[in-house]
Amino acid sequence: MTARLFLAKGREKSLLRRHPWVFSGAVTRVEGNAASGETIDVCDFQGKWLARAAFSPQSQIRARVWTFDQQEAVDRDFFINRLQTAQQWRTWLAERDDLTGYRLIAGESDGMPGITIDRFQNFIVLQLLSAGAEYQRANLLAALQHCYPECSIYDRSDVAVRKKEGLPLAQGLVLGDEPPALLPIREHGMQILVDIKEGHKTGFYLDQRDSRLAARRFSANAKVLNCFSYTGAFAVSALMGGCEHVISVDTSQAALDVARQNVELNQLDLGKAEFVRDDVFQLLRKYRDEGRKFDLIIMDPPKFVENKSQLAGACRGYKDINMLAMNLLNSGGILLSFSCSGLMPIELFQKILADAAIDAGRDVQFIEQYRQAADHPVIASYPEGLYLKGFACRVVG
Secondary structure, three states, X not given: OOOEEEEOOXXXXXXXXXXXXXXXXXXXXXXXXXXXXXXXXXXXXXXXXXXXXXXXXXXXXXXXXXXXXXXXXXXXXXXXXXXXXXXHHHHHXXXXXXXXXXXXXXXXXXXXXXXXXXXXXXXXXXEXXXXXXXXXXXXXXXXXXXXXXXXXXXXXXXXXXHHHHOOOOOOEEEEOOOOOOOEEEEEOOEEEEEOOOOOOXXXXXXXXXXXXXXXXXXXXXXXXXXEOOOOOHHHHHHHHOOXXXXXXXXXXXXXXXXXXXXXXXXXXXHHHEEEEEOOHHHXXXXXXXXXXXXXXXXXXXXXXXXXXXXXXXXXXXXXXXXXXXXXXXXXXXXXXXXXXXXXXXXXXXXXXXXXXHHHHOOOEEEEEEEEOOOOOOOOOOOHHHOOOEEEEEEEOO
């Protein structure tokens, strides 16, 4: 018999609005024995069925909803249906934008909580981030083999968030061929090398695709500073947009080496590209003291906020780094500034940028706004799915 989780009175409202999470504070009791990750029924305080979810006794998110349909079982066919539904949208996007790399499953927003799946050519890379996702590993892999028999599958579940679910880190080949050290993918007319085994996340930041295209539009004849450059995709896009010169800055020499290869792969002028291994905060201060100026600065830092207690410190970090960037821009210059911290509200991020402009003594206009690319959708009932936000800021004085 399926175990049942009961909610406190009044705590069913979010589930009635089809939000996929049940927090520990909303739970009164669990009837029956349920292993970590096992599928359970979620009921209101009177015992009325609300949802079928994955149980996670070690997490603050005590249950993650698989389905709000009482007739739907969570089995191999469940995952086949979810994959096929998700693929329809990605196929359209891939054809529109000439993509050979895209996010196939974006967790809760694709009805598969705790599961991230990216596709790079014929390599499928998965991250199982929750107890429920790990518990359903066999069903998910069977569904992937059914839907993508031509693809190899590689596991990048080597992320710290698994520890919150009581799970060990996992990485390695699951099925098929080992991925090459660097695999080229296409987006918007450029090729980018992806390191599936050792790269950040699943190997590449697919979510910034639209922002990279935006950078291309602002790059004509520009002197560009690409901060936190990773493997240089923004730099490649800027060069394709006709920039005069682009400096890519990162602390990883390995990433900068791949960035150089990406410029060469796209047959762009290496003489216009510079690769600097340095701490961005320190380098911005150095450039300020030297009186350096740029026409376009791209500020795409790693996540500054892992939990709510870090938000105040993150705000200071974002403000400092954007203030320094604004001081380095010529009049009429553009700052493309991003935050990938899900706990950073977009309104707060915009206020931070406004405060940075005041401290920099620059008049700044917000001229464009960005979010994660369309293969990273946000389902209406789960606004937390919108994590990436960005602004194009034009310095007018």
